[in-house]
Amino acid sequence: MEEKNPIIGITMGDGAGVGPEIIMKALKHEEIYNICRPFVIGDAKLLERAAGIVGNTAQVRRIASLDEAAFAYGTVECIDLDLLPADLPFGQISAEAGNAAFRYLEKAIQLANEGKIDAICTAPLNKEALHKAGHIYPGHTEILAELTGTSDYSMMLSAPKLKVIHVTTHIGLLDAVKKINPSRVYTVIKLAHDTLQKAGYEQPRIAVCGINPHAGENGLFGYGEEEEKIVPAVQKAREEGILVSGPLPADTLFFRTTRGDFDIVVAMYHDQGHGPVKVLGLEAGVNITVGLPIIRTSVDHGTAFDIAGKGIADDLSLREAIRQAVELAPQRV
Incomplete structure (x- = not known):
């Protein structure tokens, strides 16, 4: 891990989908830690559940701020918003998960606006769950535009x-x-x-x-x-x-x-x-x-509710999204 490497905030997306699994799969790859300093904004207990599903033995470490982060391979650091139950059902639309997905993104934008992170990489959310929670947006793009004041x-x-x-x-x-x-x-x-x-x-x-x-x-x-x-x-x-x-x-x-x-x-x-x-x-x-005034990349697929919890979701798109975030992020000196 290089201190000049960009700090990438990965939002967990809808906890009932494949987001936690593809994050824990992607962070099994040491090359990710070689090109950036990644951390997750989400629910640590769902990351721990996903780690067991995909066979990632890394420790999920709860942190309150990035000052506590070491960004070391073998540890997945999480700013834990603690919004969802550990036994959240897989593949089910819920207002609870939709609201949590919104709050993860909101926190990421706050950190970006404060200059604490260099880019945001988002796992998928579910539009129906988002709307059920009262957040009436077509998707990530429109949320990001509104919360950053971008026209x-x-x-x-x-x-x-x-x-x-x-x-x-x-x-x-x-x-x-x-x-x-x-x-x-x-x-x-x-x-x-x-x-x-x-x-x-x-x-x-x-x-x-x-x-x-x-x-x-x-x-x-x-x-x-x-x-x-x-x-x-x-x-x-x-x-x-x-x-x-x-x-x-x-x-x-x-x-x-x-x-x-x-x-x-x-x-x-x-x-x-x-x-x-x-x-x-x-x-x-x-x-x-x-x-946007901040770099944001994302997987180009949905929450895949039909396979959530099975450990078979492909993390390739997420790894590519992280690489694109690294490529586009401003360089630290």
């Missing part, structure tokens, strides 16, 4: 050979088309450009999806949405020196990007961007919230 943000998905950033996400398709406008499209192009530049891309190559089949094919499909909603944004970005192409047909664009023609795709709506990423491998996908 210009976007969801970015990263998988091997493909990065996708979204203009709209958790709304219906008809509502998404209404919400797409030149200002929002330009904002997302700029977020993509700035994020990749910070990650070391000298001149990111950005490709923008159309809305209609064949990107409208010069008015043949749709009602001129590409010309009205996308083209002005692309032109503005180009005038600023951003290397951006589009609008382009989505049916071939993702293939072209995996081939190496572009560094990132700007998708117009949720399934347009999520589908191709998840085809490439659900376990290896990482969800990154772009535009």
Whole structure:
């Protein structure tokens, strides 16, 4: 463990899902401790239960603050909010677990705002449980945006050979088309450009999806949405020196990007961007919230209630999310 390594806060997510298990699986890998200083914000007793399920012999150590943390391999340190019972049923939606998942994230944001941690990595929460607890948000991204006072943000998905950033996400398709406008499209192009530049891309190559089949094919499909909603944004970005192409047909664009023609795709709506990423491998996908004042990465899968408690959940996405958090986190001197 290097003292210059970033401090990564891992939130436990919904305790009835696979979050505790994939955390304890991921923290069995010494390489995680070699690249960062990880700790968990959650419920220590559920981590202990998960350790028994996945065969992690590490000690779960309760800490009140990061001043007490040693970040040593073989120990999983937990800021223990003590919100859930040790025998919380697996795979069941509950307001109790939904509220706890919200509180873990709230605590992580507090620590980030205080400059105590360098990035947040989130295990999955359950939207229905979240709503049952009275926290009416579509997901992690919107909670993070509100609690950090961020207005210009976007969801970015990263998988091997493909990065996708979204203009709209958790709304219906008809509502998404209404919400797409030149200002929002330009904002997302700029977020993509700035994020990749910070990650070391000298001149990111950005490709923008159309809305209609064949990107409208010069008015043949749709009602001129590409010309009205996308083209002005692309032109503005180009005038600023951003290397951006589009609008382009989505049916071939993702293939072209995996081939190496572009560094990132700007998708117009949720399934347009999520589908191709998840085809490439659900376990290896990482969800990154772009535009926040803090780095946040996440697994790109849900709570998997159907397999919770069985010890078979794959921790690959969480390990990739931790690595992405390390890569994007500001360097300590």
